[in-house]
Amino acid sequence: MLGLTMCLTLTSILVAAQQKTRPSTVLSTIFPKGQKAPATNFTGNAWVTQLIQPDSAFNIPVGSVTFEPGARTYWHSHPGGQALLATGGTGYYQEKGRPIQILQAGDTVKCPPNIPHWHGASPDAGFTQIAITPNTETGRVIWLQEVTEQEYRQK
Numbered sequence: 001m002l003g004l005t006m007c008l009t010l011t012s013i014l015v016a017a018q019q020k021t022r023p024s025t026v027l028s029t030i031f032p033k034g035q036k037a038p039a040t041n042f043t044g045n046a047w048v049t050q051l052i053q054p055d056s057a058f059n060i061p062v063g064s065v066t067f068e069p070g071a072r073t074y075w076h077s078h079p080g081g082q083a084l085l086a087t088g089g090t091g092y093y094q095e096k097g098r099p100i101q102i103l104q105a106g107d108t109v110k111c112p113p114n115i116p117h118w119h120g121a122s123p124d125a126g127f128t129q130i131a132i133t134p135n136t137e138t139g140r141v142i143w144l145q146e147v148t149e150q151e152y153r154q155k
Contacts (some may be wrong), residue, residue: 030087031064041143044071046120051130060134067091067127072120072152075144080135082111084119091127092152093119100154103127113138118147 034049045068052062064087072092084093084103091103096116103109103119111117113135121127133140 033066034064037065041074041076042071043074043146044068046071054136059136060132061136061140063131065129065131067121069121069126070123072147073118074146075116075118077114077116077142077144078111078133079113079139079142080133081113083132084109084111085130085132087128087130089127090122090125091119091129092122093117116144
């Protein structure tokens, strides 16, 4: 019996390790997908769920964004900055003039105030993130132009 238990435990560990290294195009998320993101600010299919609505006592909106493979935001900036918490899949983040960063579950990013950037999924895997936007009294987001295919594929 001990041998069977040990064999099942090792099999579970190996399967979990294999799944962690293989990108997935289907994401499971603990939050609902939410509303489809507007095509005026996103390329491809993405969904946004507002997890915490800002109010007078707690003025810090928090949302979950789920991107299909290849989906991404347009270039944009946040007057008060933004924090991203990668929760699943494989994502990209890029600040204007810097190389693309690859994001995996557990990675975090601080988007500095007023710095144009974009984020989204890799071409082959979906991506889910939590977006936290502090200092909203200075403004939430300034949308800019679309991320071109050339910019997106420049890794």
